[in-house]
Amino acid sequence: MHYRLISRNEQNEVVKSTEAGDDFMAAVSQGAHLRHELNAAYQVDLISVTHDGEEHKLAQLGGFA
Structure with a gap:
């Protein structure tokens, strides 16, 4: 298993x-760190990815208000 970071804007x-x-x-x-760099207009999801x-x-x- 490994991990992926996905950045999304306010429109998802x-x-x-x-x-x-x-x-x-x-x-x-x-x-x-990525969330801090992108600032408030973005959210970062932490995703696990299995071998398959x-x-x-x-x-x-x-997140967004």
């Missing part, structure tokens, strides 16, 4: 997708 459109490796805590840290390509949303960093 995927703006950026970044591979985040296979270490969960490092992926969370990378997601928090199945994706599961694990966390959402940021």
